[in-house]
Amino acid sequence: MQYIYSAMVLYSAGKEITEDAITAILTAAGVEVDAAKVKALVASLEGVDIKEAIANASVAAPAAAAAAPAAAAEAPKEDKKAEAEEEKVSEDEAAAGLSALFG
DSSP, X not given: OHHHHHHHHHHHTTOOOOHHHHHHHHHHTTOOOOHHHHHHHXXXXXXXXXXXXXXXXXXXXXXXXXXXXXXXXXXXXXXXXXXXXXXXXXHHHHHHXXXXXXX
């Protein structure tokens, strides 16, 4: 997130978002800079209208939050025992998946 925040600081200050500028901000903040991440961020922001992206993100977030209660109201009430059993199975499956990561 620090990489994105540094790009936002540059944008807010009206500065060009470059690898050197992002690296300077991160270094000043005491962050160990990964040059590959900086390069990827700058490349991904090429041609992006940040003002438009922020406006679209601001509009989309409240709409998604407003839709959630309606979906919850439509969901049928399940038996709590069946729901608890389903959660246990899901937790067991998740634990099995995580164990594959660690050998």
